[in-house]
Amino acid sequence: MRFMMLMYPQIEETEWEPKGEAFEAMGRYNDELQKAGMLLSLDGLRPPGEGASVSFDDEGKATVTDGPFAETKEVVGGYWLIQARSKEEALEWASRVPGESCRVEVRQIFELEDFPQEIQDAYRGS
Amino acid sequence: MAEATRAIEAVWRIESARLIAGLARMVRDVGLAEDMAQDALVAALEKWPESGVPENPGAWLMATAKNRAIDRMRREKTYERKREEVAHDTGLLFALERSDFEAAADDEIGDDLLALIFTCCHPLLSREARVALTLRLLGGLTTAEIARAFLVGESTVAQRLVRAKKTLREARVPFEVPRGAELDERLPSVLEVIYLVFNEGYAASAGEDWVRTDLCEEALRLGRILVELAPREPEVHGLVALMEIQASRLRARRGPSGEPILLLEQNRGHWDPLLIVRGRRALERAEALPKPIGPYGLQAAIAACHAAAIRAEETDWVRIAALYETLAEIQPSPIVELNRAVALGMAFGPEPGLALIAEIEDDPALAGNHLLPSVRADLLEKAGRDEEAAAEFQRAAELTENTRERRLLIKRAERLLAS
Numbered sequence: 001m002r003f004m005m006l007m008y009p010q011i012e013e014t015e016w017e018p019k020g021e022a023f024e025a026m027g028r029y030n031d032e033l034q035k036a037g038m039l040l041s042l043d044g045l046r047p048p049g050e051g052a053s054v055s056f057d058d059e060g061k062a063t064v065t066d067g068p069f070a071e072t073k074e075v076v077g078g079y080w081l082i083q084a085r086s087k088e089e090a091l092e093w094a095s096r097v098p099g100e101s102c103r104v105e106v107r108q109i110f111e112l113e114d115f116p117q118e119i120q121d122a123y124r125g126s
Numbered sequence: 127m128a129e130a131t132r133a134i135e136a137v138w139r140i141e142s143a144r145l146i147a148g149l150a151r152m153v154r155d156v157g158l159a160e161d162m163a164q165d166a167l168v169a170a171l172e173k174w175p176e177s178g179v180p181e182n183p184g185a186w187l188m189a190t191a192k193n194r195a196i197d198r199m200r201r202e203k204t205y206e207r208k209r210e211e212v213a214h215d216t217g218l219l220f221a222l223e224r225s226d227f228e229a230a231a232d233d234e235i236g237d238d239l240l241a242l243i244f245t246c247c248h249p250l251l252s253r254e255a256r257v258a259l260t261l262r263l264l265g266g267l268t269t270a271e272i273a274r275a276f277l278v279g280e281s282t283v284a285q286r287l288v289r290a291k292k293t294l295r296e297a298r299v300p301f302e303v304p305r306g307a308e309l310d311e312r313l314p315s316v317l318e319v320i321y322l323v324f325n326e327g328y329a330a331s332a333g334e335d336w337v338r339t340d341l342c343e344e345a346l347r348l349g350r351i352l353v354e355l356a357p358r359e360p361e362v363h364g365l366v367a368l369m370e371i372q373a374s375r376l377r378a379r380r381g382p383s384g385e386p387i388l389l390l391e392q393n394r395g396h397w398d399p400l401l402i403v404r405g406r407r408a409l410e411r412a413e414a415l416p417k418p419i420g421p422y423g424l425q426a427a428i429a430a431c432h433a434a435a436i437r438a439e440e441t442d443w444v445r446i447a448a449l450y451e452t453l454a455e456i457q458p459s460p461i462v463e464l465n466r467a468v469a470l471g472m473a474f475g476p477e478p479g480l481a482l483i484a485e486i487e488d489d490p491a492l493a494g495n496h497l498l499p500s501v502r503a504d505l506l507e508k509a510g511r512d513e514e515a516a517a518e519f520q521r522a523a524e525l526t527e528n529t530r531e532r533r534l535l536i537k538r539a540e541r542l543l544a545s
Contacts, residue, residue, distance in 0.1 A: 001343075034354060036140065036347075036351065037348065037349070081400075083346070085139060085343075086135075086136055086139075089139055089140065092136045092137055092140060092179075112377055121382040123396070124381055124382045125381065125382045126393060
């Protein structure tokens, strides 16, 4: 099974880039994941203010809004994609993230087998 | 409570291999090391639900395993026992008391893990025993899980494990990483075990058999661990590359009723691009090393050729034929030659393929194998020799044990005869 661990740093955008010690600690953690054969991919995201968002209305019309955004909702700062043998194992790895003032959300990735049989059949037949 | 147990089991799965490896370095016996580690697990299952998981669970488990073993040996010393047993335990006690696991540097832990892998895959053990022991001690799988994965009885697996540990103990197999020429000699056994686990999952991974897909993931995980421990060995990267690229096709290789779909007929849009990229990167790392790549690297390179073709018609068959030629040189096998004949047929037309088939047709290893007539039939059909091709399809149909495949072969023969 695969899990996405989403990092939500609860900090101001001006402090977005991790420095010195925090950067090193995260590097060590990523090494551990890699050595354990769990890590499939990972990335850190540039601050939300540099980004933009595309929203769709109820007719599916797209509107682009550039950052920075007025509302300071929780935003994703980065992610790890890992292979784990159970949700508990993924949660244990998430608990080992060297984080401060942040939240790590663990979400399982859909597998083909999770979908209803007719969707699976259609996929396999295509 | 059940939730707490599952969480503890998850910690156990993360920590157990390193724990057993560290203990085995001290006591020089993987069987004993496993018993000690199990003791620590029992202690964790008693304590952690109330106290919570400690800050550094690995260190906690190690300290507990050591202390429990020391206590037990001290206690047993006072009983009446054979002198050599006491002497043996005194040696162990000394080893345990002076060892300082927490001070072990990262590369020492890595060395212990590597030694554990080589011990589990020791050539003294049968293939089945090596697989079971590796999954148990490195994968942290239970006996029941191993039994389920390999469709054998639990007692069979349990016996295999007991016997394997006994064999290692009696032969006094040293707990160490082989070096130099011995490393080259013993690495293939390790790679074989990992690839066997992968293939057990891959060969049977139909949708409902989730356990078996798990087996593919476990093999990949073991391979990725090994790559970190032995980064200078191109064949380790080669094996990982091969498994990543093969696993990328897991979703594409079965039709709606579970029937296998051949590589060239698969929907390539269903291949997993992440695993393809990972496989290609592993292959690049293998090729960048001074040691030449071997059979796994070459098979990975062939798999990468297929992965690089967006449509089956774009496959670089010239390169695949050349890779099979190199593979046949370093690992001569009629099956490899047969694959090379297919590649030659795709790259240069039927004649060179048929010529190669003529060279290997009398190989006893291919006697009774339906692939030989089936590949020849294909090449004959391409050459426009319809009647001969039909006869070969017939022959292949008689030889195959797979009903679905037989029906397909008969259909192809009939179609040729009708035209």
